Amino acid sequence: MKSMKKSFLFLVMLVATLLVFAACGTDTEEDQDPVDDENGEETTEEATEEAQEGGELVIANLSDAVALNPHGSNDTPSSNVAYNIYEALVVQDEDMEVQPGLAHDWEMVEDTLWEFHLEEGVTFHDGSEFNAEVVEANINRILDDAVASPRAFLYDMITDVIVVDDYTVQFETEYSFAPLPAHLAHNGGGMISQELIEEDYAAMDDGEEPGSVINESPVGTGPFEFDYWNSGDEIRLVRNEDYWGDNAYLDSIVFRVVPEDGTRIADIETGQAHIGDPLSPSDVSRIENTEGIHVNETPSVSLSYIGFNAQKEPFDDPQVRQAISMAINKDAIIEDLYGGAGVPAIGPLAPEVFGYDENVSGLEYDVDQARELLADAGYEDGFETTIWTNDSRERIDAATVVQDELADLGIDVEIEIVEWGAYLENTAAGEHDMFVLGWSTVTGDADYGMYPLFHSDNFGEPGNRTFLENEELDALLEEGRQNPDPEERQEIYSEAQEILVEEAPMLYIHHQEFLLAVSDEVQGLWQHPTGILMLDDVYLDQ
């Protein structure tokens, strides 16, 4: 008896030990496997059969939403859920063009006055009606200082909301503001039920945090209704059967929090989830070699960059900034660090953003000329400096590449990894030399991609962490946001891009591609250039 127990125990241990070895073994084999990239492009469009109604779509997400409240938090996980509950007056399509949403028509009636004509017969999930008054209540709430909405900056040029009739609303702006429709298309413009807004204000009077009521029971007009939110674990939405447009196919959607990259993939492989968001670039080849799952790639409106502190020596000299920009091989960074997922950036704007000019040529990778520029600036022997990054694998790797390549120019770079909160605070205070960061032009308009980042009014926290100061650029950026004529705006932003190449306040690295791991069962999915998953037309092919 005793010996039997013992032998069993040994068996267990033996198997376990073997597995450890086996695990190591397989790993190396996988590494040696030549990755067959071409095979990975299995087309998902091949299934053109009837869309099937029903089923529950499970999305494994890196992190939980912060608030299910369009006026609340500014993060992608929250937006991803909220987008299905709330709708805005207008939406942006795949090319970031503004299309009708809750408003079917709009026009600029005067330089500082916009008029929107709303859809009739739209009801909220709580049964209340959508009309011009609701729009007024929403814009007023988001601009209310007491609410302190992190998205107020999108609408702070609006001075007055005028209810013309039940289905016509006008926005008066402080100055002529051309990109207003793009701003209204942002998630922050999602319309909340007016009754809910009033309840939330009542709760605030009782000492509750703003948004506490809205977060608990979000009510919008969207194709999906809120079911429950198990904080830190999962959020579930169910189909809105009384949707004013075409009903969605899916019965329900679950957003689950699965923080570990590998576990998200395992969840898809084991049928626990259908979509893994995001997919780490280093896992792309693994997915391509796995049956039943494919990779979904979407060009984004985001920018990754290495910023220089333009107020600090030696980066106050544009020649030094240009030299460093020319000394770094962006293609290699994209290939090695991001698994090729992205396009090299010549300026701050991604090709999908309005105002992008493909004719602007950037600073080419040219180490010899970089050396000359440095010599001209009086730094032929290089200098010592630091580069900051937060604790993100890709950013640390990018900093390491920069450190390595600049060593060839005699520039001695020390990498400092700073914790995220401290990182934001200290870069806003201008304590840095160089830093690695990103920006997402969420409105798809050049104004948002440039004004906060480069206007000298926006030093520090609002976005200009390079502390660039250029009067000509300031004037262009001001004109660009006020001029109503799209063609003139395009010219203005082309000029601004030229200046930004010359000034080189940052080394523009790349416009990232969003990567998703998607089960082959999922049909009709696409991802918006702002990172949001479009689920209205998704169905499960089981």
Place this chain on the structure above:
Amino acid sequence: MFTFIVRRLLQTIPVLIGVTILTFGMMRLIPGDPAQIMAGESASPEQIELTRERLGLNDPLPVQYMDYVTGIVTGDLGTSVRNGRPVSGEIAPRLRPTIELAFYSTLLSVLIGVTAGVIAAVRRGKLSDSLIMLFALFGLSMPNFWLGLMLIQYFAIGFDVGGINTGWFLASGWGTWQQMVLPVITLGTAGAAIIARMTRSSMLEVIDQDYIRTARAKGVKERVVVYRHALKNALIPVVTVVGLQFGALLGGAVLTETVFAINGLGRLMVDSINARDFPIVQSGVLVFAFLFVLVNIIVDILYGFLNKRIDLN
């Protein structure tokens, strides 16, 4: 016994007060402004100022500390800076997975560790002893997130052996046994290894003692000698280690909770530290400290059962 427990519980009060001061101080000393993090990268300075004001972050530190302590005493732990929810509502539902995970992992490590340790000690110098100690070394040296990922690869995704797929368990979540097996093994392995080594050395010490020799000389059966006489005494240092282990597991569960997507307290704490969510971090640390102290009181009581000579009072 009763007075002992009461006294020990009272003794925890100064410990917990110390913990409140330390966490409060540390959270404020590290740079990073919760208002800035909450308002986001693109918030205006006025918004950040408003947020600071609303969160009470502009009050002097002693005032903030007193608010916090008054809150604890009156049962009001405040609201999360990040999502505005009551702290108690954020912490309470996450306690269960974390405690369960730590408990089952401890149970697993005790079962495997003690058994393996006893076998190794009894068969000292033989092949089985060497194998067990080699295995224990493996268990100790393996980073547990790596072990977790390997277990997922082989027993959640699985592979085919002779027509049987080994994907028996699930890779994420907590609740059903299919979800619980892999994380418990992941977290319990290192503990099993430590306990096995501890049991072995403790057993070896005891086995050489006079009273064991006497017992053998009296003709007591070897099995009785080992399990009744030797093991019971050898367990005292082991129980100490188990108690400390349980505490370490509560904290060490962070990685396991992350790998297996378990919505536990450890993960909440890490997320909250990153978001500078002061109220949650402060209360969470307090809960951890209290659990740890509690487990150690239980360990002390166990001493008394194992060895009547240890006087609890």
